[in-house]
Amino acid sequence: MLTAEEEKEFRKLLKRIGRNIRKARLNKQEKQSQMSERIGINLKSYQRLEYGDFAISTRNLFRIANRMGVSVEQLVS
Secondary structure: OOOHHHHHHHHHHHHHHHHHHHHHHHHOOOOHHHHHHHHOOOHHHHHHHHHOOOOOOHHHHHHHHHHHOOOHHHHHO
């Protein structure tokens, strides 16, 4: 269980990752539905991911980075 401060920082991280994923997707000129299909998750989960409301697995983070031609580091920084 996270402390309140850790939870706050975790939420900030999810938002940052979501913004970076959205930015990378838009650079590729893809729709959310196309991206969700390419990485094998349902559209609603993908949308929540971009909004920072869904904790992403390391595996899916890796898939997204590969499909978008960016590094994992670019998505989390």
